[in-house]
Amino acid sequence: MTAPAIAARGISKSFGGVKALTRASIAVARGRVHALVGENGAGKxxxxxxxxxxxxxxxxxxEMADGGLRVGTVFQELTLLPFMTVAENLLLGREPRTGLGLIDRAAMPAIAEAELAGLGITHIDTRALAADISLAERQIIEIARVIMSExxxxxxxEPTSALVEREVAWLFGQIRALREKGAAIVFTSHRWGEITSIADEITIFRNGTDVxxxxxxxxxxxxxxxTGQKLDAVFPPRDAPPAAPARLTLRGARAEGTGLLDLDLHPGEILGIGGLAGHGHRALFFGLFGAPGxxxxxxxxxxxxxxxxxxRDAMRAGIAxxxxDRKSEGxxxxxxxxDNFTLPILRRLSRFGILRLGAERALVAENIRRLAVRTPSAAQRVGALSGGNQQKVLLGRWLMTQSRILLLYDVTRGVDVATKHEIYELVAGLAREGYAILFYSSDAEELAHLCHRVKVMRRGAFVAEIAAADLSxxxxxAAAMRESGQKEVPNAA
Incomplete structure (x- = not known):
């Protein structure tokens, strides 16, 4: 490996009593992609x-070569300003000016559109507010803004956590182009296939140290x-659900963004919802939760x-x-x-309007133990936890409500492989306890190995149902892309 463009040597960092890094080191050469892998909370x-x-x-x-190089960072937490337009976010700090030196707002959408087109992005409305575009589109704008700084x-x-396969291919094309120009690139992902397809070197982290x-x-x-341990299998064994009448039934139901939908979900069943992104999955899940109905x-x-x-109607009906997007929606x-655990059940934990602190502490401690949430204490700010532990807290909150119908929408997005395994075990265990689980994932392997059957959506309708015996x-x-024998890849969701 040639001399590093950037290197970290013996890095230690603590936040309060939590050690994030302990004498960690990494060196990245020019023209190389260096991947960092590890569990959530490993220090990446x-x-x-x-x-x-x-x-x-x-x-x-x-240390940096030549006394300093131009550094661009795409952080795990998106930094777009939600109530500014895509164009305003993209051109922030380099806005076009009129002859009087004022910002030329009228020119900004066209300039931003041209710059995005230069990167092969043509489906995002530059006049839209950042808050109104999808999570994947916000991620693409975040990446594009940094790439444009050369x-x-x-x-x-974690730049791919919200992206579907087509968008990941676009990003990897951009990474390869920068690598050809001699850029040094550090990349993190929890998707092993992505790591092996793009990385020249891989550094593994455990408990804040490179191993x-x-x-x-x-x-x-x-x-x-x-992890320091071997996993016997990534996915738990799939038990057949008991024969029972449907817990949740849809007949001719239509939400904004779907056609007429029929569905039966049984107690003890994990029913997968699959298909290419942007074909009505979100509308189905949020429709069932009344947001909107x-x-x-x-x-x-x-x-x-x-x-x-x-x-409120959904929660009263036992739906969670x-x-x-756990950070902005959960x-x-x-x-x-x-507080994040118990917010929906404060009434149940109160007597005469006064919170029973002992009961709250006991219930939270039980769920921290049950879900193996890694936190210094229940008083820790949830935003300081790793992504996987945040997801466990969100799951635990709804389990506390005793809801028996769980709508799990891409719950392993941005979660490391060991925590994914824990979530798979938890979901399978909940099904064995009789919960009825509707499960959407952008990862077809998850659907194939975790679910009892999968219904595939296309253009807002169910177009196929795949039984357990045929699941892959x-x-x-294939079912998501099949239409009269033709294959199609839609615009990014």
Missing amino acids: STLIKILGGRIPPDEGTV PQVLLLD GTFTSIAEDEAITLM FREGRVEIDGKPVRIASS LVPE LFLSLSVR AEAIV
Whole structure:
């Protein structure tokens, strides 16, 4: 390997009583892609923030070739300003000016559109507010904004977590182009296939320390190094659900963004919802949670018609939703782990309007133990936890409500392989306890190995149902793309 463009040597960093990094080191050469892998909380994001100059280390040094190079960082937490347009976010700090020196707002959408087109992005409305475009589109704008700065060192922290396969291919094309120009690139992902397809070197982190750098390593060996233990299998065994009447039934139901939908979900069943992104999955899940509800059709729970016009109606009916974007749609990041767990059940934990603190503490402690949430204490701010532990808190919150119908929408997005395994075991265990689980994933392998059957959506309608005996990732993808014998890849969701 040639002399490093950027290197971290003996980096240590603590946040309060939590050690994020302990004497960690990494060296990245020009024209190379260097992947960092490890569990959530292993220190990868902290190291990227230190390399990018966002936070200082407690110990150690960061060295850069030639006394300094242009560094661009795509952080795990998106930094777009939600109530500014795509164009305003993209051109922030380099806005076009009129002859009087004022910002030329009228010219900004066309300029931004041309710049995005130069990167092969033509489907995002530059006049739209950042808050109104999809999570994947926000991620693409975040990446594009950094790439346009022509960085010599590019730091990418989980850039693919919200992207579908087509968008990942676009990003990897951009990475390869920068690599050809001699840029040094640091890349993190929890998808092993992405790591092996793009990385020249792989550094594995465990508990804040680098435990090895490799040009090639098998996935099972990497998992052992990441976790300190061997996983017998990534997915738990799939038990057949008991024969029972449907817990949740849809008949001729239509939400904004779907056609007429029929569905039966049984107790003890994990029913997968698959298909290419942007074909109505989100509308189905949010429709069932009343955000907004279905416009027409019939919804039944245990054979009885129910009206779900709001999230309050859904919760009263025993329905819980875990959304894909835990940071903006699920958790209150500034509140404690305890408060995030118990917020929906404060009435149940109160007597005469006074919170029973002992009962709350006991219930939270039980769920922290049950879900293996890694946190210094229940008082820890949930925003300070790793992504996988945040997801466990969000799941635990809804389990506390005793809802028996769980809508799990891409719950393993941005979660490391060991925590994914824990979530798979939890979901399978909940099914065995009789929960009825509707499960959407952008990962066809998850659907194929975890679900009892999968219904595939296309253009807002169910176009196929695949039974357990026939389930495979290939069958799910084929059903999603099949239309009169033709294959199609839609615009990014």
